[in-house]
Amino acid sequence: MSSGTVIFVALILGVTVLGFFAARYHAANLSDVDEWALGGRSFGTIISWFLLGGDLYTAYTFIAVPALIFGVGALGFFAVPYVTVTYPIALIVMQKFYSIARERGYVTSADFVRDRFGDRSLEIAIAVTGVLATMPYIALQLAGMEAVFQQLGGAFAVSNGFIALLVAFVLLAAYTYTSGLRAPAMIAIVKDTLIYITVIAAIIIIPAKLGGWGAIFAKSSAALAAKTPPGDLLLKPGQYFAYATWALGSAFALFIYPHSVTSVLAAKSRDVIRRNAALLPLYSLLLGLLAMLGFCALAAGYVTKNNSSVIPMLITQFFPDWFAGVAKAAIVIGALVPAAIMAIGAANLFVSNIANGFSEARVHAEASRYKLLTVLFCIVALFLVKYLQPQYAIYFQLLGGAWMMQIIPAFVLSLWTRWFHPKALLIGWACAMIAATWMAVASGFKPNITFVIGGGSITGFLALYALAINIIVSALFTLVLRKAPSEAYQA
Amino acid sequence: MKGRAWYALLVLPFVGVLIPSFYNRAEPALFGIPFFYWYQLLWVIITGVLLAVVVYATRDTGDV
Numbered sequence: 001m002s003s004g005t006v007i008f009v010a011l012i013l014g015v016t017v018l019g020f021f022a023a024r025y026h027a028a029n030l031s032d033v034d035e036w037a038l039g040g041r042s043f044g045t046i047i048s049w050f051l052l053g054g055d056l057y058t059a060y061t062f063i064a065v066p067a068l069i070f071g072v073g074a075l076g077f078f079a080v081p082y083v084t085v086t087y088p089i090a091l092i093v094m095q096k097f098y099s100i101a102r103e104r105g106y107v108t109s110a111d112f113v114r115d116r117f118g119d120r121s122l123e124i125a126i127a128v129t130g131v132l133a134t135m136p137y138i139a140l141q142l143a144g145m146e147a148v149f150q151q152l153g154g155a156f157a158v159s160n161g162f163i164a165l166l167v168a169f170v171l172l173a174a175y176t177y178t179s180g181l182r183a184p185a186m187i188a189i190v191k192d193t194l195i196y197i198t199v200i201a202a203i204i205i206i207p208a209k210l211g212g213w214g215a216i217f218a219k220s221s222a223a224l225a226a227k228t229p230p231g232d233l234l235l236k237p238g239q240y241f242a243y244a245t246w247a248l249g250s251a252f253a254l255f256i257y258p259h260s261v262t263s264v265l266a267a268k269s270r271d272v273i274r275r276n277a278a279l280l281p282l283y284s285l286l287l288g289l290l291a292m293l294g295f296c297a298l299a300a301g302y303v304t305k306n307n308s309s310v311i312p313m314l315i316t317q318f319f320p321d322w323f324a325g326v327a328k329a330a331i332v333i334g335a336l337v338p339a340a341i342m343a344i345g346a347a348n349l350f351v352s353n354i355a356n357g358f359s360e361a362r363v364h365a366e367a368s369r370y371k372l373l374t375v376l377f378c379i380v381a382l383f384l385v386k387y388l389q390p391q392y393a394i395y396f397q398l399l400g401g402a403w404m405m406q407i408i409p410a411f412v413l414s415l416w417t418r419w420f421h422p423k424a425l426l427i428g429w430a431c432a433m434i435a436a437t438w439m440a441v442a443s444g445f446k447p448n449i450t451f452v453i454g455g456g457s458i459t460g461f462l463a464l465y466a467l468a469i470n471i472i473v474s475a476l477f478t479l480v481l482r483k484a485p486s487e488a489y490q491a
Numbered sequence: 492m493k494g495r496a497w498y499a500l501l502v503l504p505f506v507g508v509l510i511p512s513f514y515n516r517a518e519p520a521l522f523g524i525p526f527f528y529w530y531q532l533l534w535v536i537i538t539g540v541l542l543a544v545v546v547y548a549t550r551d552t553g554d555v
Contacts, residue, residue, distance in 0.1 A: 081508035088501035096554040214523030240511040281539035
């Protein structure tokens with residue numbers, strides 16, 4: 001076994017042990033759902049920083065962003081303005097949601113919707129959306145792990161990495177079942193530390209070996225121009241709207257995913273959330289540097305149909321073997337953390353809002369069903385990895401993101417207004433879900449869709465179009481339903 | 492500034508990065524990095540600073 005592989009295995013085993021011991025952090029009765037699923041709502045600023053960072057910046061993110069840069073150039077850099085403007089949004093929205101959630105004992109976003117509007121159908125719609133959007137995301141984390149196992153070769157690559165993945169999955173399920181959210185919270189400390197070390201080392205070592213940024217961008221420009229279709233170092237004017245809407249729309253969606261809500265609700269106070277809104281942008285800088293590595297891959301002369309392989313390629317080519325072991329462990333652990341939180345988040349929604357409904361009596365419910373559902377969702381994700389072609393997982397993820405945005409009127413806007421009628425919100429949601437799905441299929445599952453209007457065409461983020469439809473339809477039906485004399489709805 | 496008015500600072504990042512026509516160019520480059528890229532990376536830092544200022548200045552103010 002090479003030194004890199006030894007280090008890799010040691011780190012993975014280390015975090016596994018940490019996952020089981022995590023139950024002892026602020027030890028409490030883990031059969032209480034607040035303790036198991038939300039860490040007892042006890043996490044301080046630093047733990048929350050690691051948890052949220054580990055949650056929002058997944059292995060998939062680290063592989064996919066450089067892959068996009070490698071594939072198309074400038075347009076792929078949308079991820080940077082995206083994770084820039086998401087924090088002002090997060091501050092405003094999440095500090096308000098946290099205050100209400102803490103007071104009313106919410107575990108999920110759908111809890112808020114049910115409590116606010118008293119409508120069971122709307123509650124289920126919101127919850128189902130969250131579960132559907134999360135499934136492909138978990139699958140992609142597992143797929144990312146599998147890709148690293150394939151790269152490691154030897155025993156790890158048996159069955160195309162699936163056996164190693166199965167082992168990792170069993171360990172993940174076991175310590176998540178035992179310790180709940182505390183497990184990914186503790187492991188996130190290791191994960192994020194490793195990721196920072198890896199990216200900082202990469203951004204120092206690799207550009208130096210490639211002759212500096214001037215040379216890197218010159219070679220990237222040529223490499224991008226040679227692709228089909230050709231990429232570019234700068235945007236074309238026809239891409240401006242797509243770039244801006246893709247960034248803005250994604251920024252709105254990030255914090256309303258079930259796993260983000262779960263991590264936010266685990267904080268011990270509103271101040272923890274506020275401080276993290278200011279501290280988390282450090283991860284955004286990390287992501288920016290990672291995106292720059294995509295150009296390094298172009299400059300290094302890689303030619304591949306599989307864009308997702310560029311980060312593993314860079315690691316293998318430019319790092320000494322032992323450090324490559326660290327980097328690969330960072331990616332695998334970088335998948336384990338969000339996979340665990342996403343499974344918990346999806347389970348929270350299913351048990352709290354689909355199988356049962358929100359009620360004040362449910363506060364401090366029994367955790368056993370949440371634990372079982374979490375494991376079940378991990379199993380479903382494993383099936384998706386095994387039987388769904390990777391390209392379809394990515395399509396599903398894209399669609400999931402567009403769907404996720406459609407809870408904004410009921411969940412986000414309704415933090416400030418009770419004006420919308422719940423049935424109107426339901427109709428708006430349904431129309432938007434259909435519109436988003438149709439647009440995704442029509443665009444070939446690209447995030448941006450082109451419409452031809454008059455003499456010209458406009459390309460924009462389809463999820464944002466669906467949200468616009470959502471708001472307009474919800475508003476129209478609210479006006480209609482509020483006027484109907486038979487409606488007994490009270491604001 | 493009074494309480495909630497500080498939040499208005501948070502409009503700046505949106506204006507800074509969501510209008511690509513403002514910054515879609517290669518010059519002036521910094522350490523060989525085209526303007527388009529280092530400008531957006533700079534805004535990550537600026538936004539972090541703005542958020543720190545706003546969070547501190549509004550520490551005793553309620554939600555927006």
